[in-house]
Amino acid sequence: MDINATKPVVLLFAGQGNPVIGMGSDLWDTSAETRRIWDCASDISGLNIRRLCAKGPMTRLVQTPVQQIAVTAINTMLFTLYRESHGDVAFSGACGHSVGEYSALYAAGAITLEDLFRVIHFRSTLMHDLSLANKGSMLVVKGSDRAGLTELLAQKGIEAEISCDNSRKQQVIGGTLTALRNAGQAVAGAVLESIKPGVSGAWHTRLMNSGVQPMRDFLADIDIRPPQFDVLMNVTGLPVTNPEIIRENLSLHLTHAVQWTASMEHFLDKPTPVQFAEISNKAYLIHLLNDFAKFTPEMAVHCKTDGTVSGVK
Known part of the structure:
Protein backbone atom coordinates (compact mmCIF):
# COMPACT_ATOMS: atom_id res chain seq x y z
CA MET A 1 0.00 0.00 0.00
CA ASP A 2 1.45 3.38 -1.02
CA ILE A 3 0.87 6.60 0.80
CA ASN A 4 -2.05 8.56 -0.66
CA ALA A 5 -0.63 11.98 -1.47
CA THR A 6 -4.11 13.43 -1.94
CA LYS A 7 -4.92 13.06 1.77
CA PRO A 8 -3.40 15.00 4.68
CA VAL A 9 -0.66 12.84 6.25
CA VAL A 10 -0.58 12.44 10.03
CA LEU A 11 2.60 11.00 11.57
CA LEU A 12 2.34 8.66 14.55
CA PHE A 13 5.49 8.02 16.58
CA ALA A 14 5.81 5.05 18.93
CA GLY A 15 6.98 5.20 22.51
CA GLN A 16 8.73 2.66 24.71
CA GLY A 17 7.36 -0.62 25.99
CA ASN A 18 8.21 -3.11 23.24
CA PRO A 19 12.02 -3.38 23.06
CA VAL A 20 13.55 -6.25 21.10
CA ILE A 21 17.16 -7.28 20.58
CA GLY A 22 18.21 -6.20 17.10
CA MET A 23 15.85 -3.24 16.81
CA GLY A 24 17.24 -0.58 14.52
CA SER A 25 19.96 -2.82 13.11
CA ASP A 26 18.51 -2.35 9.59
CA LEU A 27 19.02 1.40 9.89
CA TRP A 28 22.65 1.68 11.01
CA ASP A 29 24.29 2.19 7.63
CA THR A 30 21.34 3.22 5.50
CA SER A 31 22.72 6.71 4.88
CA ALA A 32 25.11 9.32 6.22
CA GLU A 33 22.16 10.97 7.95
CA THR A 34 21.09 7.83 9.83
CA ARG A 35 24.69 7.30 10.95
CA ARG A 36 24.75 10.90 12.19
CA ILE A 37 21.61 10.28 14.23
CA TRP A 38 23.06 7.12 15.83
CA ASP A 39 26.28 8.99 16.63
CA CYS A 40 24.40 11.96 18.09
CA ALA A 41 22.32 9.67 20.34
CA SER A 42 25.44 7.85 21.57
CA ASP A 43 27.58 10.96 22.05
CA ILE A 44 24.97 12.82 24.10
CA SER A 45 23.84 9.85 26.19
CA GLY A 46 27.31 8.38 26.67
CA LEU A 47 25.89 4.98 25.70
CA ASN A 48 26.85 2.64 22.88
CA ILE A 49 23.29 2.59 21.58
CA ARG A 50 24.12 0.56 18.49
CA ARG A 51 25.68 -2.26 20.50
CA LEU A 52 22.94 -2.26 23.15
CA CYS A 53 20.23 -2.50 20.49
CA ALA A 54 22.11 -5.23 18.64
CA LYS A 55 23.18 -7.43 21.54
CA GLY A 56 21.41 -6.25 24.66
CA PRO A 57 21.25 -7.81 27.14
CA MET A 58 17.49 -7.37 27.40
CA THR A 59 17.83 -6.57 31.10
CA ARG A 60 19.83 -3.51 30.01
CA LEU A 61 17.81 -2.61 26.92
CA VAL A 62 14.56 -2.50 28.89
CA GLN A 63 15.98 0.11 31.26
CA THR A 64 14.50 3.53 30.66
CA PRO A 65 17.76 5.49 30.02
CA VAL A 66 18.65 3.03 27.26
CA GLN A 67 15.22 2.31 25.86
CA GLN A 68 14.08 5.93 25.48
CA ILE A 69 17.26 6.98 23.69
CA ALA A 70 17.08 3.91 21.43
CA VAL A 71 13.41 4.39 20.54
CA THR A 72 13.97 8.08 19.82
CA ALA A 73 16.98 7.33 17.60
CA ILE A 74 15.01 4.74 15.64
CA ASN A 75 12.00 7.05 15.30
CA THR A 76 14.09 9.94 14.00
CA MET A 77 16.02 7.75 11.57
CA LEU A 78 12.84 6.26 10.17
CA PHE A 79 11.26 9.69 9.87
CA THR A 80 14.33 10.97 8.01
CA LEU A 81 14.15 8.09 5.53
CA TYR A 82 10.39 8.44 5.20
CA ARG A 83 10.64 12.15 4.46
CA GLU A 84 13.34 11.52 1.85
CA SER A 85 11.15 8.90 0.17
CA HIS A 86 8.07 11.13 0.18
CA GLY A 87 9.42 14.57 -0.51
CA ASP A 88 6.16 15.67 -2.14
CA VAL A 89 3.97 14.77 0.86
CA ALA A 90 2.84 17.59 3.11
CA PHE A 91 2.38 16.63 6.76
CA SER A 92 -0.78 17.97 8.38
CA GLY A 93 -0.20 16.72 11.91
CA ALA A 94 1.69 14.43 14.25
CA CYS A 95 1.32 12.69 17.57
CA GLY A 96 3.76 10.61 19.56
CA HIS A 97 2.86 8.09 22.23
CA SER A 98 4.56 8.95 25.53
CA VAL A 99 8.27 9.51 24.77
CA GLY A 100 7.29 9.43 21.08
CA GLU A 101 5.88 12.92 21.61
CA TYR A 102 9.43 14.28 21.42
CA SER A 103 9.97 12.62 18.04
CA ALA A 104 6.77 14.30 16.81
CA LEU A 105 8.06 17.70 17.95
CA TYR A 106 11.37 17.05 16.18
CA ALA A 107 9.56 16.07 12.98
CA ALA A 108 7.59 19.33 13.13
CA GLY A 109 10.78 21.38 13.46
CA ALA A 110 10.10 22.44 17.05
CA ILE A 111 13.39 21.09 18.42
CA THR A 112 16.85 20.35 16.99
CA LEU A 113 18.33 16.86 16.86
CA GLU A 114 20.96 17.67 19.49
CA ASP A 115 18.43 19.19 21.88
CA LEU A 116 16.09 16.27 21.25
CA PHE A 117 18.66 13.80 22.61
CA ARG A 118 19.71 16.15 25.40
CA VAL A 119 16.13 16.26 26.65
CA ILE A 120 15.56 12.53 26.25
CA HIS A 121 18.79 11.75 28.10
CA PHE A 122 17.81 14.02 30.98
CA ARG A 123 14.18 12.84 31.05
CA SER A 124 14.98 9.13 30.92
CA THR A 125 17.66 9.39 33.61
CA LEU A 126 15.28 11.37 35.82
CA MET A 127 12.49 8.82 35.33
CA HIS A 128 14.87 5.95 36.03
CA ASP A 129 16.03 7.55 39.29
CA LEU A 130 12.42 8.18 40.33
CA SER A 131 11.51 4.57 39.55
CA LEU A 132 14.26 3.35 41.88
CA ALA A 133 13.04 5.64 44.67
CA ASN A 134 9.34 4.89 44.10
CA LYS A 135 8.97 1.28 43.02
CA LYS A 196 2.88 -6.44 31.38
CA PRO A 197 4.78 -4.03 29.11
CA GLY A 198 8.57 -3.88 28.91
CA VAL A 199 9.04 -0.85 31.16
CA SER A 200 10.76 -0.38 34.51
CA GLY A 201 8.52 2.10 36.33
CA ALA A 202 5.03 3.55 36.79
CA TRP A 203 5.14 6.29 34.19
CA HIS A 204 2.49 9.02 34.01
CA THR A 205 1.45 8.52 37.65
CA ARG A 206 1.84 10.34 40.97
CA LEU A 207 4.98 8.27 41.64
CA MET A 208 6.74 10.66 39.23
CA ASN A 209 5.57 13.83 41.05
CA SER A 210 8.98 14.95 42.26
CA GLY A 211 10.29 14.96 38.70
CA VAL A 212 7.96 17.67 37.36
CA GLN A 213 9.92 20.68 38.63
CA PRO A 214 13.35 19.37 37.54
CA MET A 215 11.83 18.77 34.11
CA ARG A 216 10.53 22.34 34.03
CA ASP A 217 13.95 23.67 35.02
CA PHE A 218 15.75 21.68 32.33
CA LEU A 219 13.29 22.53 29.55
CA ALA A 220 13.60 26.24 30.38
CA ASP A 221 17.04 26.20 28.71
CA ILE A 222 15.93 24.23 25.63
CA ASP A 223 15.10 26.18 22.48
CA ILE A 224 11.60 25.10 21.46
CA ARG A 225 9.98 26.74 18.43
CA PRO A 226 6.35 26.70 17.22
CA PRO A 227 5.76 23.42 15.33
CA GLN A 228 5.46 23.69 11.54
CA PHE A 229 2.29 21.59 11.68
CA ASP A 230 -0.10 20.45 14.41
CA VAL A 231 1.47 18.33 17.13
CA LEU A 232 -1.13 16.92 19.51
CA MET A 233 0.20 16.80 23.03
CA ASN A 234 -0.33 13.77 25.26
CA VAL A 235 -1.49 15.75 28.28
CA THR A 236 -4.44 17.35 26.47
CA GLY A 237 -4.96 15.49 23.19
CA LEU A 238 -4.93 18.89 21.45
CA PRO A 239 -2.45 20.81 19.26
CA VAL A 240 -0.24 23.46 20.88
CA THR A 241 1.92 26.07 19.17
CA ASN A 242 3.09 28.20 22.11
CA PRO A 243 6.60 27.03 23.17
CA GLU A 244 5.96 27.89 26.84
CA ILE A 245 2.81 25.75 26.91
CA ILE A 246 4.69 22.96 25.13
CA ARG A 247 7.37 23.06 27.85
CA GLU A 248 4.76 22.92 30.60
CA ASN A 249 2.89 20.04 28.96
CA LEU A 250 6.12 18.09 28.58
CA SER A 251 6.82 18.60 32.28
CA LEU A 252 3.32 17.56 33.37
CA HIS A 253 3.59 14.55 31.08
CA LEU A 254 5.56 12.75 33.79
CA THR A 255 2.44 12.53 35.98
CA HIS A 256 -0.49 12.95 33.57
CA ALA A 257 -2.11 10.24 31.49
CA VAL A 258 -1.45 9.91 27.77
CA GLN A 259 -4.65 11.10 26.05
CA TRP A 260 -4.23 8.91 22.99
CA THR A 261 -7.94 8.24 22.50
CA ALA A 262 -8.69 11.97 22.40
CA SER A 263 -5.79 12.56 20.01
CA MET A 264 -6.87 9.91 17.51
CA GLU A 265 -10.49 11.06 17.65
CA HIS A 266 -9.29 14.62 16.96
CA PHE A 267 -7.76 13.44 13.68
CA LEU A 268 -10.55 11.01 12.78
CA ASP A 269 -13.23 13.67 13.30
CA LYS A 270 -11.71 16.02 10.72
CA PRO A 271 -13.99 16.71 7.73
CA THR A 272 -11.23 15.68 5.31
CA PRO A 273 -10.08 12.05 5.81
CA VAL A 274 -6.44 11.75 6.86
CA GLN A 275 -3.76 9.19 6.05
CA PHE A 276 -1.92 7.90 9.13
CA ALA A 277 1.74 6.94 8.76
CA GLU A 278 3.21 5.09 11.73
CA ILE A 279 6.90 5.78 12.28
CA SER A 280 8.21 3.00 14.50
CA ASN A 281 10.39 -0.09 14.61
CA LYS A 282 7.31 -2.33 14.59
CA ALA A 283 3.63 -1.61 13.95
CA TYR A 284 1.67 -1.04 17.13
CA LEU A 285 -0.19 2.24 16.93
CA ILE A 286 -1.93 1.17 13.70
CA HIS A 287 -3.38 -1.78 15.60
CA LEU A 288 -4.79 0.57 18.22
CA LEU A 289 -6.55 2.50 15.45
CA ASN A 290 -8.64 -0.60 14.75
CA ASP A 291 -10.47 0.14 18.02
CA PHE A 292 -11.91 3.37 16.57
CA ALA A 293 -15.24 3.25 14.73
CA LYS A 294 -14.29 5.85 12.11
CA PHE A 295 -11.04 4.12 11.17
CA THR A 296 -10.65 1.79 8.19
CA PRO A 297 -7.45 -0.16 7.35
CA GLU A 298 -6.76 1.77 4.14
CA MET A 299 -6.35 4.92 6.24
CA ALA A 300 -2.97 3.82 7.65
CA VAL A 301 0.44 2.62 6.53
CA HIS A 302 3.56 1.60 8.43
CA CYS A 303 6.84 3.17 7.33
CA LYS A 304 8.69 -0.15 7.12
CA THR A 305 6.40 -3.07 6.35
CA ASP A 306 4.75 -1.42 3.36
CA GLY A 307 8.09 -0.53 1.79
CA THR A 308 7.61 3.23 1.87
CA VAL A 309 11.01 3.70 3.52
CA SER A 310 13.46 2.93 0.75
CA GLY A 311 15.86 0.09 1.47
CA VAL A 312 14.32 -0.85 4.82
CA LYS A 313 12.09 -3.90 5.29
Whole structure:
Protein backbone atom coordinates (compact mmCIF):
# COMPACT_ATOMS: atom_id res chain seq x y z
CA MET A 1 0.00 0.00 0.00
CA ASP A 2 1.45 3.38 -1.02
CA ILE A 3 0.87 6.60 0.80
CA ASN A 4 -2.05 8.56 -0.66
CA ALA A 5 -0.63 11.98 -1.47
CA THR A 6 -4.11 13.43 -1.94
CA LYS A 7 -4.92 13.06 1.77
CA PRO A 8 -3.40 15.00 4.68
CA VAL A 9 -0.66 12.84 6.25
CA VAL A 10 -0.58 12.44 10.03
CA LEU A 11 2.60 11.00 11.57
CA LEU A 12 2.34 8.66 14.55
CA PHE A 13 5.49 8.02 16.58
CA ALA A 14 5.81 5.05 18.93
CA GLY A 15 6.98 5.20 22.51
CA GLN A 16 8.73 2.66 24.71
CA GLY A 17 7.36 -0.62 25.99
CA ASN A 18 8.21 -3.11 23.24
CA PRO A 19 12.02 -3.38 23.06
CA VAL A 20 13.55 -6.25 21.10
CA ILE A 21 17.16 -7.28 20.58
CA GLY A 22 18.21 -6.20 17.10
CA MET A 23 15.85 -3.24 16.81
CA GLY A 24 17.24 -0.58 14.52
CA SER A 25 19.96 -2.82 13.11
CA ASP A 26 18.51 -2.35 9.59
CA LEU A 27 19.02 1.40 9.89
CA TRP A 28 22.65 1.68 11.01
CA ASP A 29 24.29 2.19 7.63
CA THR A 30 21.34 3.22 5.50
CA SER A 31 22.72 6.71 4.88
CA ALA A 32 25.11 9.32 6.22
CA GLU A 33 22.16 10.97 7.95
CA THR A 34 21.09 7.83 9.83
CA ARG A 35 24.69 7.30 10.95
CA ARG A 36 24.75 10.90 12.19
CA ILE A 37 21.61 10.28 14.23
CA TRP A 38 23.06 7.12 15.83
CA ASP A 39 26.28 8.99 16.63
CA CYS A 40 24.40 11.96 18.09
CA ALA A 41 22.32 9.67 20.34
CA SER A 42 25.44 7.85 21.57
CA ASP A 43 27.58 10.96 22.05
CA ILE A 44 24.97 12.82 24.10
CA SER A 45 23.84 9.85 26.19
CA GLY A 46 27.31 8.38 26.67
CA LEU A 47 25.89 4.98 25.70
CA ASN A 48 26.85 2.64 22.88
CA ILE A 49 23.29 2.59 21.58
CA ARG A 50 24.12 0.56 18.49
CA ARG A 51 25.68 -2.26 20.50
CA LEU A 52 22.94 -2.26 23.15
CA CYS A 53 20.23 -2.50 20.49
CA ALA A 54 22.11 -5.23 18.64
CA LYS A 55 23.18 -7.43 21.54
CA GLY A 56 21.41 -6.25 24.66
CA PRO A 57 21.25 -7.81 27.14
CA MET A 58 17.49 -7.37 27.40
CA THR A 59 17.83 -6.57 31.10
CA ARG A 60 19.83 -3.51 30.01
CA LEU A 61 17.81 -2.61 26.92
CA VAL A 62 14.56 -2.50 28.89
CA GLN A 63 15.98 0.11 31.26
CA THR A 64 14.50 3.53 30.66
CA PRO A 65 17.76 5.49 30.02
CA VAL A 66 18.65 3.03 27.26
CA GLN A 67 15.22 2.31 25.86
CA GLN A 68 14.08 5.93 25.48
CA ILE A 69 17.26 6.98 23.69
CA ALA A 70 17.08 3.91 21.43
CA VAL A 71 13.41 4.39 20.54
CA THR A 72 13.97 8.08 19.82
CA ALA A 73 16.98 7.33 17.60
CA ILE A 74 15.01 4.74 15.64
CA ASN A 75 12.00 7.05 15.30
CA THR A 76 14.09 9.94 14.00
CA MET A 77 16.02 7.75 11.57
CA LEU A 78 12.84 6.26 10.17
CA PHE A 79 11.26 9.69 9.87
CA THR A 80 14.33 10.97 8.01
CA LEU A 81 14.15 8.09 5.53
CA TYR A 82 10.39 8.44 5.20
CA ARG A 83 10.64 12.15 4.46
CA GLU A 84 13.34 11.52 1.85
CA SER A 85 11.15 8.90 0.17
CA HIS A 86 8.07 11.13 0.18
CA GLY A 87 9.42 14.57 -0.51
CA ASP A 88 6.16 15.67 -2.14
CA VAL A 89 3.97 14.77 0.86
CA ALA A 90 2.84 17.59 3.11
CA PHE A 91 2.38 16.63 6.76
CA SER A 92 -0.78 17.97 8.38
CA GLY A 93 -0.20 16.72 11.91
CA ALA A 94 1.69 14.43 14.25
CA CYS A 95 1.32 12.69 17.57
CA GLY A 96 3.76 10.61 19.56
CA HIS A 97 2.86 8.09 22.23
CA SER A 98 4.56 8.95 25.53
CA VAL A 99 8.27 9.51 24.77
CA GLY A 100 7.29 9.43 21.08
CA GLU A 101 5.88 12.92 21.61
CA TYR A 102 9.43 14.28 21.42
CA SER A 103 9.97 12.62 18.04
CA ALA A 104 6.77 14.30 16.81
CA LEU A 105 8.06 17.70 17.95
CA TYR A 106 11.37 17.05 16.18
CA ALA A 107 9.56 16.07 12.98
CA ALA A 108 7.59 19.33 13.13
CA GLY A 109 10.78 21.38 13.46
CA ALA A 110 10.10 22.44 17.05
CA ILE A 111 13.39 21.09 18.42
CA THR A 112 16.85 20.35 16.99
CA LEU A 113 18.33 16.86 16.86
CA GLU A 114 20.96 17.67 19.49
CA ASP A 115 18.43 19.19 21.88
CA LEU A 116 16.09 16.27 21.25
CA PHE A 117 18.66 13.80 22.61
CA ARG A 118 19.71 16.15 25.40
CA VAL A 119 16.13 16.26 26.65
CA ILE A 120 15.56 12.53 26.25
CA HIS A 121 18.79 11.75 28.10
CA PHE A 122 17.81 14.02 30.98
CA ARG A 123 14.18 12.84 31.05
CA SER A 124 14.98 9.13 30.92
CA THR A 125 17.66 9.39 33.61
CA LEU A 126 15.28 11.37 35.82
CA MET A 127 12.49 8.82 35.33
CA HIS A 128 14.87 5.95 36.03
CA ASP A 129 16.03 7.55 39.29
CA LEU A 130 12.42 8.18 40.33
CA SER A 131 11.51 4.57 39.55
CA LEU A 132 14.26 3.35 41.88
CA ALA A 133 13.04 5.64 44.67
CA ASN A 134 9.34 4.89 44.10
CA LYS A 135 8.97 1.28 43.02
CA GLY A 136 6.11 0.80 40.59
CA SER A 137 4.98 -0.94 37.45
CA MET A 138 2.43 -0.81 34.62
CA LEU A 139 -0.20 -3.09 33.14
CA VAL A 140 -1.86 -3.02 29.72
CA VAL A 141 -5.56 -3.88 30.01
CA LYS A 142 -7.58 -4.89 26.95
CA GLY A 143 -11.35 -4.83 26.69
CA SER A 144 -12.21 -1.70 28.66
CA ASP A 145 -12.47 2.04 28.13
CA ARG A 146 -11.15 4.57 30.61
CA ALA A 147 -14.42 5.10 32.48
CA GLY A 148 -15.06 1.38 32.91
CA LEU A 149 -11.59 0.56 34.21
CA THR A 150 -11.56 3.60 36.50
CA GLU A 151 -14.84 2.42 38.01
CA LEU A 152 -13.52 -1.12 38.48
CA LEU A 153 -10.41 0.11 40.30
CA ALA A 154 -12.50 2.43 42.49
CA GLN A 155 -14.93 -0.36 43.41
CA LYS A 156 -12.02 -2.54 44.53
CA GLY A 157 -10.30 0.31 46.38
CA ILE A 158 -7.17 -0.07 44.28
CA GLU A 159 -4.93 3.01 44.12
CA ALA A 160 -3.68 2.47 40.58
CA GLU A 161 -4.01 5.18 37.94
CA ILE A 162 -4.83 5.28 34.25
CA SER A 163 -1.44 6.00 32.69
CA CYS A 164 -2.44 5.76 29.03
CA ASP A 165 -5.94 6.02 27.58
CA ASN A 166 -5.02 4.20 24.38
CA SER A 167 -8.47 3.52 22.90
CA ARG A 168 -12.03 2.67 23.79
CA LYS A 169 -10.82 -0.91 24.23
CA GLN A 170 -7.36 -0.54 25.75
CA GLN A 171 -5.96 1.18 28.83
CA VAL A 172 -2.63 1.17 30.63
CA ILE A 173 -2.57 1.47 34.41
CA GLY A 174 0.33 2.30 36.67
CA GLY A 175 1.04 2.35 40.38
CA THR A 176 2.95 0.72 43.21
CA LEU A 177 3.83 -2.96 42.95
CA THR A 178 1.13 -3.81 45.49
CA ALA A 179 -1.49 -1.76 43.64
CA LEU A 180 -0.59 -3.39 40.33
CA ARG A 181 -0.75 -6.87 41.84
CA ASN A 182 -4.23 -6.14 43.18
CA ALA A 183 -5.23 -4.54 39.89
CA GLY A 184 -4.14 -7.64 38.00
CA GLN A 185 -6.39 -9.78 40.16
CA ALA A 186 -9.32 -7.40 39.68
CA VAL A 187 -8.81 -7.31 35.93
CA ALA A 188 -8.67 -11.11 35.75
CA GLY A 189 -11.85 -11.32 37.84
CA ALA A 190 -13.59 -9.01 35.36
CA VAL A 191 -12.50 -11.33 32.50
CA LEU A 192 -10.27 -8.69 30.94
CA GLU A 193 -6.96 -9.52 29.25
CA SER A 194 -3.81 -7.95 30.66
CA ILE A 195 -0.17 -7.78 29.55
CA LYS A 196 2.88 -6.44 31.38
CA PRO A 197 4.78 -4.03 29.11
CA GLY A 198 8.57 -3.88 28.91
CA VAL A 199 9.04 -0.85 31.16
CA SER A 200 10.76 -0.38 34.51
CA GLY A 201 8.52 2.10 36.33
CA ALA A 202 5.03 3.55 36.79
CA TRP A 203 5.14 6.29 34.19
CA HIS A 204 2.49 9.02 34.01
CA THR A 205 1.45 8.52 37.65
CA ARG A 206 1.84 10.34 40.97
CA LEU A 207 4.98 8.27 41.64
CA MET A 208 6.74 10.66 39.23
CA ASN A 209 5.57 13.83 41.05
CA SER A 210 8.98 14.95 42.26
CA GLY A 211 10.29 14.96 38.70
CA VAL A 212 7.96 17.67 37.36
CA GLN A 213 9.92 20.68 38.63
CA PRO A 214 13.35 19.37 37.54
CA MET A 215 11.83 18.77 34.11
CA ARG A 216 10.53 22.34 34.03
CA ASP A 217 13.95 23.67 35.02
CA PHE A 218 15.75 21.68 32.33
CA LEU A 219 13.29 22.53 29.55
CA ALA A 220 13.60 26.24 30.38
CA ASP A 221 17.04 26.20 28.71
CA ILE A 222 15.93 24.23 25.63
CA ASP A 223 15.10 26.18 22.48
CA ILE A 224 11.60 25.10 21.46
CA ARG A 225 9.98 26.74 18.43
CA PRO A 226 6.35 26.70 17.22
CA PRO A 227 5.76 23.42 15.33
CA GLN A 228 5.46 23.69 11.54
CA PHE A 229 2.29 21.59 11.68
CA ASP A 230 -0.10 20.45 14.41
CA VAL A 231 1.47 18.33 17.13
CA LEU A 232 -1.13 16.92 19.51
CA MET A 233 0.20 16.80 23.03
CA ASN A 234 -0.33 13.77 25.26
CA VAL A 235 -1.49 15.75 28.28
CA THR A 236 -4.44 17.35 26.47
CA GLY A 237 -4.96 15.49 23.19
CA LEU A 238 -4.93 18.89 21.45
CA PRO A 239 -2.45 20.81 19.26
CA VAL A 240 -0.24 23.46 20.88
CA THR A 241 1.92 26.07 19.17
CA ASN A 242 3.09 28.20 22.11
CA PRO A 243 6.60 27.03 23.17
CA GLU A 244 5.96 27.89 26.84
CA ILE A 245 2.81 25.75 26.91
CA ILE A 246 4.69 22.96 25.13
CA ARG A 247 7.37 23.06 27.85
CA GLU A 248 4.76 22.92 30.60
CA ASN A 249 2.89 20.04 28.96
CA LEU A 250 6.12 18.09 28.58
CA SER A 251 6.82 18.60 32.28
CA LEU A 252 3.32 17.56 33.37
CA HIS A 253 3.59 14.55 31.08
CA LEU A 254 5.56 12.75 33.79
CA THR A 255 2.44 12.53 35.98
CA HIS A 256 -0.49 12.95 33.57
CA ALA A 257 -2.11 10.24 31.49
CA VAL A 258 -1.45 9.91 27.77
CA GLN A 259 -4.65 11.10 26.05
CA TRP A 260 -4.23 8.91 22.99
CA THR A 261 -7.94 8.24 22.50
CA ALA A 262 -8.69 11.97 22.40
CA SER A 263 -5.79 12.56 20.01
CA MET A 264 -6.87 9.91 17.51
CA GLU A 265 -10.49 11.06 17.65
CA HIS A 266 -9.29 14.62 16.96
CA PHE A 267 -7.76 13.44 13.68
CA LEU A 268 -10.55 11.01 12.78
CA ASP A 269 -13.23 13.67 13.30
CA LYS A 270 -11.71 16.02 10.72
CA PRO A 271 -13.99 16.71 7.73
CA THR A 272 -11.23 15.68 5.31
CA PRO A 273 -10.08 12.05 5.81
CA VAL A 274 -6.44 11.75 6.86
CA GLN A 275 -3.76 9.19 6.05
CA PHE A 276 -1.92 7.90 9.13
CA ALA A 277 1.74 6.94 8.76
CA GLU A 278 3.21 5.09 11.73
CA ILE A 279 6.90 5.78 12.28
CA SER A 280 8.21 3.00 14.50
CA ASN A 281 10.39 -0.09 14.61
CA LYS A 282 7.31 -2.33 14.59
CA ALA A 283 3.63 -1.61 13.95
CA TYR A 284 1.67 -1.04 17.13
CA LEU A 285 -0.19 2.24 16.93
CA ILE A 286 -1.93 1.17 13.70
CA HIS A 287 -3.38 -1.78 15.60
CA LEU A 288 -4.79 0.57 18.22
CA LEU A 289 -6.55 2.50 15.45
CA ASN A 290 -8.64 -0.60 14.75
CA ASP A 291 -10.47 0.14 18.02
CA PHE A 292 -11.91 3.37 16.57
CA ALA A 293 -15.24 3.25 14.73
CA LYS A 294 -14.29 5.85 12.11
CA PHE A 295 -11.04 4.12 11.17
CA THR A 296 -10.65 1.79 8.19
CA PRO A 297 -7.45 -0.16 7.35
CA GLU A 298 -6.76 1.77 4.14
CA MET A 299 -6.35 4.92 6.24
CA ALA A 300 -2.97 3.82 7.65
CA VAL A 301 0.44 2.62 6.53
CA HIS A 302 3.56 1.60 8.43
CA CYS A 303 6.84 3.17 7.33
CA LYS A 304 8.69 -0.15 7.12
CA THR A 305 6.40 -3.07 6.35
CA ASP A 306 4.75 -1.42 3.36
CA GLY A 307 8.09 -0.53 1.79
CA THR A 308 7.61 3.23 1.87
CA VAL A 309 11.01 3.70 3.52
CA SER A 310 13.46 2.93 0.75
CA GLY A 311 15.86 0.09 1.47
CA VAL A 312 14.32 -0.85 4.82
CA LYS A 313 12.09 -3.90 5.29
